[in-house]
Amino acid sequence: MELSLGLGLSKLGLEAENDYDVIIIGGGPAGASAAIYTARSELKTLVIDKGLTAGALGITAKISNYPGVPGPISGAELVEIMRQQAESFGAMFITDKVVGVDIHSTPKMVMAGTGTFTAKAIILATGSMGRTSVVPGEEVLLGRGVSYCATCDGAFFRDQTVAVIGNNDEALEEALFLTKYAAKIYLVVPTPELKARDFLVHEVTTHEKIEVLLGTRLKEIVGTELVEGVRVQPRGGAEALLPVSGAFVYLQGGKPITDYLMEQLQTTPEGCLVVDSEMQTAVPGVFAVGDLLCTHIKQAVIAAADGVIAAIAADKFIHGRKKLQTDWR
């Protein structure tokens, strides 16, 4: 039996740096642009992000219309430039999943996998790649073989055959994590090619335990008491049943990602957050930007502009200013 003896102290490795002026959740164009401005205004800034290719821009292959960046440039490269710019002003970026927030406490709290962080203001920039629907069998078999967290549940599938469904860094990382336990892993990829960082694609496609099924959609998760299989359909092909005891789902969609807010903020019927002209939500000091809002055209430059407005408004909130201030030096 393997059991992590790591004490989960990675947050402590930051040496008491758990308290920030601003925490930005999501490091896409909105979050990274906000970080450039908050860090430059000398607000202690932390950006928590799931990964470079976790969001809409990160998986975009070519950008040629971002003002000032002639391109063509990949979305991941553009985000990386923004991050480096924010880091040059002192913003700190960590790769982590936010699992909860308390936006009403003072200071506000952000619970992530590696620890709990606090801030005077929070900028929500988690984008809109949440799933819009589930497949038949998914909800009823949750906790009975359906999982969204291989690192949590992988140990229950020792020597078994499982399926990982998705096409992003997270899906590939989790498939690789499962090779520690499972005998065989089907990676069910809806699109004709893998969209993740190169080293992950290389590792997954060369791993003897992983079989990649490209261009294959998940139709149903099958089982009575426990997961017994996943019904899949290759493009142009007939449906097939893969006999698996675990189904790890990392599919994405077009819905704003707000689950970590646990209903602390109201959303529109479309699932979007509502903000005022300074990007502030109904809770003072909590801002929302980018594709979390339904009001804007989904373009990186618009998300970036949202982030800048929120950053300046957060500065105003933290310092108790009456007006927005843009000239710090």
Place this chain on the structure above:
Amino acid sequence: MALLREDDRQHLINEFSVLTNPVKLVVFTQKLECQYCAETRMIAEEVAALSDKISLQVYDFEAHAEIAEQYGIDKIPATVIMRGGNDPKDYGIRLFGIPSGYEFSTLIEDIMMVSRGDSGLSAETKAWVAALKKPVHMQVFITPTCPYCPRAVILAHQLAMESDLIRSDMVEAIEFPHLANKYHVHGVPRTVINERVHIEGAAPERMLLGKLKEAVA
């Protein structure tokens, strides 16, 4: 070799500087036939050494069977986090299995909460718990590699702190496979309430309260 890194020790010393009421850790262990007993004891010893507000009592599960029974300890390693000092109080907060990985943060948060003497739950939840008439036993199954699990365990422990009728156990699923099988644990966190109601995932306070109402109905 110490389990805690020096910089983490320093961080915890700083965190514990705000402790007010004394906290007692009661660890049940056994020299033989318990894979993570020694490590659990070491973690408790190293943490207790970081503040004079934290005391530690270690019992042998077999040699002190009566005491184990008093605390309701039926498996080891087990850690009880309770109020210490001259006015000790066992709130029903239990960790079964090693508090390693993400669950180390649960141990620390439990210590902070018990010392503070306030669960931090909402007024609505506190009012419901205060009116509780039936006992509630919550078992939160976890794995040490699950980032969502500490939220579920801590919420269960917050509830235990609010009522003498509530006992909340963290149960490390890999160390107690017979319990994982018995309660059909194939994913974590999974909270089993009074043997019959269960909830998947780190449920928010309001959602868990709904399940508690179902469990005592």
